Amino acid sequence: MTVFIAIVLAGLGTYAMRALFLVALSNKTFPPLALRLLEYVAPAVMGALVVSMLIDSTGQLSLGAPELAGLGCAAFVAARTRNHIYALAVAMAVFWGLRWIM
Amino acid sequence: MASSEGKSPVWRGMKGSIPLFIPAIPFAFVFGVVVAESGLPGFLGWSSAPIIFGGAAQITLLTLLGEGASVAAAVTAALIVGARHLLYSVTLAPRFQSQPRWFRWVGAYMLIDQVFALVSIEELDDPDEFRHFYLSAGLTFWFLWMSFTALGIAIGPIIPEGWQLAFAAPVLFISILAVSVDRWQKAAAALVAMIAMAALADLPNRLGILVAAILAMFVGILLERVRR
Structure with a gap:
């Protein structure tokens, strides 16, 4: 039940962010500094989440050579090809390969 | 994108959506693995697809809940992941000024990354044309996302844990990061x-x-x- 409440809250919040300017404030805009700050939300949060997803429920971070190499390859391939599928394939191959060797 | 003038906006919206959906497929499967690892009932996990309709926010929310984070922490993280939607909303607002009220409410629900990308590159000068294209692309993505997340949840529990497929979640996030x-x-x-x-x-x-x-x-x- 708490999980469903979390899903509904996240859904309402996401909808509110999408609707805010389309429904309610269609002739308002953000001040430039706020827009600038908003542009940095994505890289900042994504960066934090990448590392957070490697932390287990006891607070232990597993970031060894296979993880670092996999993430590095993913970033490189994605930046080069702009294709998430290539990035995923290369990163998982490197990650599995290194884990198998080590 | 090649403009296909003369074709109906409904057809163009559908045709434009398919190639953009392909990169979203791994997200649907990673989402399935995340739900399987969280130990939650599949249908409960899947319900986030129609309720949130945003892959990155869904993966974030269920990963954190699965790791034992509190509701407040998981929801906050999912919402900051989705904060880019505010930017989409501000950007598209001028084009919604001439639209009917119902479409502003419905269109907001469909304001996902790919729909935003599509309407940014297509030539849609007429408000009716804009609305038909937007609804067609949004509905196409909606049906594809609902189907593929359901498929992901069906397949997620079958994948052996030794494959460490959960690592695909940070990999996808760092590749979004690198592209953006x-x-x-x-x-x-x-x-x-x-x-x-x-x-x-x-x-x-x-x-x-x-x-x-x-x-x-x-x-x-x-x-x-x-x-x-």
């Missing part, structure tokens, strides 16, 4: 966030995400000043 970074200040901000998160790993309830992200945002803004 358009100047070095953003890359620097992302790096600051990663290092800060690693340093704050044992803060309870993933509080580190919020602290690391806020720190990184301010570092990014400060670095922009350096440039000038």
Whole structure:
């Protein structure tokens, strides 16, 4: 039940962010500094989440050579090809390969 | 994108959506693995697809809930992941001024990354044409996302844990990051966030995400000043 409440809250919040300017404030805009700050939300949060997803429920971070190499390859391939599928394939191959060797 | 003039906007919306959906398929499967690993009932996990309708926010929410984060922490993280939707909403608002009220409410629900990308590159001068294209692309994505997340949840529990497929979630997030970074200040901000998160790993309830992200945002803004 708490999980469903979390899903509904996240859904309402996401909808509110999408609707805010389309429904309610269609002739308002953000001040430039706020827009600038908003542009940095994505890289900042994504960066934090990448590392957070490697932390287990006891607070232990597993970031060894296979993880670092996999993430590095993913970033490189994605930046080069702009294709998430290539990035995923290369990163998982490197990650599995290194884990198998080590 | 090649403009296909003379074709109906409904057809163009559908045709434009399919190639953009392909990169979303791995997200649907990673979402399935995340739900399987969280130990939640599949249908409950899947319900986030129609309720949230946003892959990155869904993966974030269920990963954190599965790791035992509190509701408040998981929802906050999912919402900051979705904060880019505010930017989409501001950007598209002028084009919604001439639209009927019902479409503003319905269109907001469908304001996902790919629909935003599509209406940004297509030529849609007439308000009716814009609306038909938008609804067609949005509904196409909706049906595809509902189907593929259901498929992902069906397949997720079958995948052996030894494959460590959960690692695909941070991999997809870093590849979104790499594609979205358009100047070095953003890359620097992302790096600051990663290092800060690693340093704050044992803060309870993933509080580190919020602290690391806020720190990184301010570092990014400060670095922009350096440039000038």
